[in-house]
Amino acid sequence: MRRVLLALVLLVFATGAAPRATLPDIEDEVMCVECNTALNVSTSTVADQERAFIRRQIALGKDKQQVKDALVGEYGPGVLADPPSSGFDLAAWLVPILLAVLGIGGVAFAARRWRRGAAPEPAAGEPLADEDARRLDAELAAFDRR
Amino acid sequence: MRFRASWAVILAAALLVGLLAYGVASKRADRSIDAAISKGRRVEAPVRQLPVLGGQGDSSLADYKGKVVVLNFWASWCKPCTEELPLLEKTQQSLAGKNATVLGANYQDLSDSALKFVRRFKLTYPSLRDRDGQFADKYGSRAFPETFVIDRRGKIAAQRRGPVDQAWLDRTLPPLLGEKA
Numbered sequence: 001m002r003r004v005l006l007a008l009v010l011l012v013f014a015t016g017a018a019p020r021a022t023l024p025d026i027e028d029e030v031m032c033v034e035c036n037t038a039l040n041v042s043t044s045t046v047a048d049q050e051r052a053f054i055r056r057q058i059a060l061g062k063d064k065q066q067v068k069d070a071l072v073g074e075y076g077p078g079v080l081a082d083p084p085s086s087g088f089d090l091a092a093w094l095v096p097i098l099l100a101v102l103g104i105g106g107v108a109f110a111a112r113r114w115r116r117g118a119a120p121e122p123a124a125g126e127p128l129a130d131e132d133a134r135r136l137d138a139e140l141a142a143f144d145r146r
Numbered sequence: 147m148r149f150r151a152s153w154a155v156i157l158a159a160a161l162l163v164g165l166l167a168y169g170v171a172s173k174r175a176d177r178s179i180d181a182a183i184s185k186g187r188r189v190e191a192p193v194r195q196l197p198v199l200g201g202q203g204d205s206s207l208a209d210y211k212g213k214v215v216v217l218n219f220w221a222s223w224c225k226p227c228t229e230e231l232p233l234l235e236k237t238q239q240s241l242a243g244k245n246a247t248v249l250g251a252n253y254q255d256l257s258d259s260a261l262k263f264v265r266r267f268k269l270t271y272p273s274l275r276d277r278d279g280q281f282a283d284k285y286g287s288r289a290f291p292e293t294f295v296i297d298r299r300g301k302i303a304a305q306r307r308g309p310v311d312q313a314w315l316d317r318t319l320p321p322l323l324g325e326k327a
Contacts, residue, residue: 046221053256075278076254
């Protein structure tokens, strides 16, 4: 019984370690090197050549990462859809982060100003002049007598 | 406070536009070689150490200094490129004994596919593998095939963006073959 359980556990780990690669799963993560578009939307001859290469690699039993490594071996790192994280291309990673930080900062700043402006302190008002106070009292007394 | 905030927004927008403009400009093909050749000037041929197609180790255009080199950028997926391969092989045969060679630069291609064409046309001249296309970028190459003729001092003397023909080769090569290193 213990051996059967061990075999089952090993089977689960073995099948979970390297999921089988598929063409659609890889196609959207690599580029057509000639047309500079994602491979899954490219219809050129070189795109067909790349797809055929990926199918052959999958048929050899390679997992997704191994197929991508083989593609880089043939076409260089430019075949990967992720922009390189060096040189000017580093901006492709940094600019969205910078924009997100600026956006969050902007929203926080606007919210603070809105909260301050939304609930203004009631104005205390000027005290009444003596004559006005007397008139007001007289009017109120007349009102009470009615 | 409002004044300072609006300046910060304008500055951020200007930075973004500047970044975009620089990105677009840096991806544009370099046409400095074309400009120099059209003025009759020769420019230093860019070199890069690259793997040899179907061979061992790396090689570079610099290894051919002293020779006239017909540098041809090609790929197996590019029909006009493969159509001119027989003419380039014929040129290679005619250059024998003249201290000159054709040199292929196989651009972003599968080595197996490229080697099929090498075998089909019985190409005897070497090709280097420009896997990531950075060597072609140095020549401002965008549409293939493209051919550059390098003189014995390692300078670009002529270029053809598009397929070569016999007439162009006949016009371009003899004066360069007559030059000394």
